[in-house]
Amino acid sequence: MTETLPQMPVRRATRLDPPVEYDSLREDRPVTRVRFPNGLTGWLVTRFEEGSQVFADPRMSAMRPRHDTRPGEATEAGQDAPFDPVFVMMDEPDHSSYRRLLAGRFTPKSVAARLQPYLDRIVDEHLDAIAAGPETFDFVEAMALPIPCLVICELLGVPYADRDGFHHATQAMMDMSRSREERDRGAKWLIDYITQLVADKRRSKSTEGLIAELIRIADAEGSIVTDRQLIGMGVLLLFAGHDTTAAMMGLSTLTLLTHPEQRRKLLADPDRTAGPAVEELMRYLTIVQFGLGRVAKEDLELGGQHIREGDLVVVGMNAANRDPRTFDAPDTLDFDRKIIRHLAFGYGVHQCLGQNIARAELKTVLPRVFARFPELRLAVPAEQVPMDEHGTNYGVFELMVTR
Ligand code: HEM
Numbered sequence: 223m224t225e226t227l228p229q230m231p232v233r234r235a236t237r238l239d240p241p242v243e244y245d246s247l248r249e250d251r252p253v254t255r256v257r258f259p260n261g262l263t264g265w266l267v268t269r270f271e272e273g274s275q276v277f278a279d280p281r282m283s284a285m286r287p288r289h290d291t292r293p294g295e296a297t298e299a300g301q302d303a304p305f306d307p308v309f310v311m312m313d314e315p316d317h318s319s320y321r322r323l324l325a326g327r328f329t330p331k332s333v334a335a336r337l338q339p340y341l342d343r344i345v346d347e348h349l350d351a352i353a354a355g356p357e358t359f360d361f362v363e364a365m366a367l368p369i370p371c372l373v374i375c376e377l378l379g380v381p382y383a384d385r386d387g388f389h390h391a392t393q394a395m396m397d398m399s400r401s402r403e404e405r406d407r408g409a410k411w412l413i414d415y416i417t418q419l420v421a422d423k424r425r426s427k428s429t430e431g432l433i434a435e436l437i438r439i440a441d442a443e444g445s446i447v448t449d450r451q452l453i454g455m456g457v458l459l460l461f462a463g464h465d466t467t468a469a470m471m472g473l474s475t476l477t478l479l480t481h482p483e484q485r486r487k488l489l490a491d492p493d494r495t496a497g498p499a500v501e502e503l504m505r506y507l508t509i510v511q512f513g514l515g516r517v518a519k520e521d522l523e524l525g526g527q528h529i530r531e532g533d534l535v536v537v538g539m540n541a542a543n544r545d546p547r548t549f550d551a552p553d554t555l556d557f558d559r560k561i562i563r564h565l566a567f568g569y570g571v572h573q574c575l576g577q578n579i580a581r582a583e584l585k586t587v588l589p590r591v592f593a594r595f596p597e598l599r600l601a602v603p604a605e606q607v608p609m610d611e612h613g614t615n616y617g618v619f620e621l622m623v624t625r
Contacts (some may be wrong), residue, residue: 227263230256230512230536237609238477238507239553244268244541251594253525259398261514264534265527267515268541270548270565272525276537277569282516297393308454310462310572317571319446319588320455323439324575329376333578337373341586342373349443349594351625357528365591366471367464369583374463378456379431380419392461392491398512399612416456432459450601459576460563461481461608466509467580469610469617471587474503476618477555478588481581485592487557492589499557500584506555511616514568532536539565595625 228534231243247254252269267273276282285307309320326332345365352364371389375382394400394408420437428434433456440447447455478485518529529535544552545566550559567574574580578615592598598606601622608619 224555227255227257227421230258230266230538232259232611234611237297237607238473238480240508240511240538240540240544243279244538244544248541248545253527253529258536262534264515264536265433265524265529267525267535267537268545269525270542270545273537273539273542273565274569275524276516276535277572279522280314281519281522282535284311284317284516285313285516285521286311286515287514299324306448306450306454308458309453310458314571320451321571321575322434323436323447323457327435328575328578330557330578335554337377338451338582338586339577341369341373341582344369344576345586345590349590353594358622358624361475361623362472362618362621364470364588365571366531366621370464370471373467373579373583374460377431377463378433378459379423379428380460384415386526388412388460389464391415393613395461396465396614397612398614401529412457412461413453415452416460420452432493435581446456456499462577463579465613466576466615467613469509469613470504470580471584471620472618473507473509474500474584474588474617475591476600476604476607476621477507477599478592479600479623481555484555484557488589489592489596495557495583496558496589497581498561499588500581501561501564502555502557502559503584503588504566505549506544507616508564508566509615509617510539510566512536512614513538513540526547539568581614598623598625599604600624 231241231247233241235242247266247267253265253267253272255263255590256262258267267276291620309317312320327336348365348368352359367389368385371385372382374380375385380388385425388411391408391411395405396414397405419433421433422428424438436447436452436455439445440449440452478488484499488495515536517535518531518533518535520531522529524535543549543566546552549561563569567577567580600625607621610617610619
């Protein structure tokens, strides 16, 4: 029998806030059964403490059949996965044995030493190009997309010339308004692309970038990294590493343009304020807009509800990050806020591996753009900025500004 359940709220009344229905859900039914946009049913969690519990609980599995727990996505059981599940879909101890192979490249120290000088250079070059170009321009095309693409290419050893291909494939894969076939075509493009890249790098014995490092690890005797694993990790890093940060950079810039008092705070003392400002923007905007799912491995209690083994549990991170139990005046953007933690990068063992890279990019770009172009303003009314309402990551498609 099909369960009659309310739909997960997805429509926003305002551009920078999550759907208003989350406010009443969080108060009255913080762990509640809903139907997700893909037709699946499960539990939606809208409070911060319960959301953190889901991410931290080893009884909650990240091992999900392909597509089944991404609440925006369509499901088709029994399909062959094109690559082995990558560590983002593994539980302990397997997850850690793979994540450990990469972790050293993603620490704050490694990012500061290996990526920050490159980041400083490319950001300045892009600012110079903006200064030399037309007064009105698309910030996404000029900065928010190229910087994360360049950084991930540098990190992985992927040719930047291939950016249009991998970006469009990622967008197709993440767009919940497209058909299952179109999204699968995007994923297949990325898999074929990384497969070819791995073959080229093997042939040329390239030592540049993380993919070459992973090939070395995979080729060592007794390695746990199979070729299908290697390709899966390459695909994951390539799409997770650029689309998220690009979405966050565009949306953060729109937010700063429409919040002049916070922008002034950031510019008054960028060295001190950039870190807290980026954390507050991460919390306030929480771009992973349809939440993240786990599957209960056994019966358990959560927020007074009985969750059964096999149930899908989705944490609405954008609702949890506006929980008044955890944050004072949660709907206000406030760079003076002391944030201990938020869920925008997830939480627990799967917490975003690339968070220090994303932070470095945002902390470098946001203050420098406004320092260099203090008159920067929207070239269209804020209500007319085209928003990506169907992407796994919320963001702007285009941000026309005048310098
Ligand atoms: C995991 C968000 C940037 C690579 C995650 C998760 C979230 C997230 C919410 C948790 C997934 C889960 O628990 O199922 C973001 C956001 C970003 C960002 C909002 C930018 C603002 C990056 C970058 C990279 C990256 C730049 C790579 C360079 C990864 C990887 C995982 C992950 C590999 C899987 C970690 C694991 O399962 O152990 N990210 N991410 N992310 N992210 Fe990010």
